[in-house]
Amino acid sequence: MQQRSGFDQFMDLFLLRVQAPEGHEDRPYYTTGSIVFAALVRVTIIGVITLILSERMSSDTIWYVALFAIWLVGVWPAHLQYQRFNAHVKTLQTGTLCGACRHFNPTNQLCTIMDVHVTSEAPPCEGEAWEPLQH
Numbered sequence: 506m507q508q509r510s511g512f513d514q515f516m517d518l519f520l521l522r523v524q525a526p527e528g529h530e531d532r533p534y535y536t537t538g539s540i541v542f543a544a545l546v547r548v549t550i551i552g553v554i555t556l557i558l559s560e561r562m563s564s565d566t567i568w569y570v571a572l573f574a575i576w577l578v579g580v581w582p583a584h585l586q587y588q589r590f591n592a593h594v595k596t597l598q599t600g601t602l603c604g605a606c607r608h609f610n611p612t613n614q615l616c617t618i619m620d621v622h623v624t625s626e627a628p629p630c631e632g633e634a635w636e637p638l639q640h
C-alpha cells in the first residue's frame with residue numbers, strides 16, 4: 506500500500522474528502538474521530554481569523570459573518586460527511602456477514618476478536634468465527 510505523507514493525510518482530513526484515497530480501502534480512512542477533528546480544525550482557523558479581523562475592524566458584523574462561516578465551513582460539511590460515514594456503516598451492518606455477527610463493532614468497523622477492520626463483504630475470518638447477534 507502506498508503511504509501518504511502526513512501533509513496529504515492532514516489535507517484529506519481538512520478538506521473532508523468523502524472517499525478514501527486509492528490503496529487505502531483495507532481500513533476505514535474516515536472515522537467519527539477524524540470528522541470531529543477536521544471540524545475542530547476548521548472552526549479554530551475561522552476563530553483565529555475572526556479574532557485577527559476584529560482587532561482591525563470595529564464592526565459587530567464580523568461576528569455574525571464568523572458564526573455563519575462556522576456553520577457553513579465547519580459544521581455543515583462535517584455533518585454531511587458524518588451522514589455518509591453512517592450510511593457506509595449501515596451498509597456493512599445490513600449487507601455483510603460481519604454486520605450480523607456479535608463480534609462486529611460498528612463504531613470503528615472492527616472485528617473485535619480478529620482485531621481487523623471490516624471494509625468489504627468478505628468476512629476476514631471467512632465465516633469460521635461468526636456468531637449471531639444477541640438481542
Ligand code: SF4
Pocket residue numbers: 602603604606607608609615616617618619623628629630631632633634635636
Ligand atoms: S468473527 Fe468473522 S464474521 Fe464476525 S465480525 Fe469477525 S470477521 Fe466478521
